[in-house]
Amino acid sequence: MVNISVLRMAAMNLLAMREHSRAELHKKLSQRFDNHPGVDDALNQLAADGLQSDSRFAEAFTRMRFRQGKGPRRVTQELSERGITGSLAQTALWEQELDWFDLCLNTRARRFGEQAPTDLKEKARQIRFLQYRGFDSEQIRYALDGQSQ
Known part of the structure; x- marks a missing residue:
């Protein structure tokens, strides 16, 4: 039987490779564990412990795309596809020292x-x-x- 600790460990393994948005983690865990009802609880725990952060993901993603030569409109679209919208995306784009x-x-x-x-x-x-x-x-x-x- 799958419990919260198994879901949490699977999410932490994904986060060990790179930052993920909550939406990305939710999608991956739901696929892997057949839409287990504890996915949201596990993700809430990770966020509360500071192990998963959409703002940290958005900042890291923006810097990565900037290094790849992608402009702000493209980055905003890609952030939206990963579940980051609105003010969080705008903060990641414009509050960093990116020219x-x-x-x-x-x-x-x-x-x-x-x-x-x-x-x-x-x-x-x-x-x-x-x-x-x-x-x-x-x-x-x-x-x-x-x-x-």
Whole structure:
């Protein structure tokens, strides 16, 4: 029979590998233990003990995606897919010392070189790439024109 301590240990094993959001842990544990009714209790205990934190997950996830060259819109979408929405996602995005404008500029330069695009077709291609990466229009304008916000 599965009890809370077994669920807690399974969750702790997942957390030992990387930070997880509560929603991710709930999904994984529910799949593994056939929607056991004690999953929520185990997750509540982990949160109360400080072993699982959605805010810590959101901050770590945001830093990881920033290092990968992903923009704030893409990161927000991915956080939402992992159960982090609203103010928690915004806090993770904007209260850290992350320069999204500089990241957009560097991401464009890494992909297309330092030279700014000269024709409209190439400029449109670079804009689409940066939009896909999750940057907003101000950040893209900064990366393409070198202009400040």
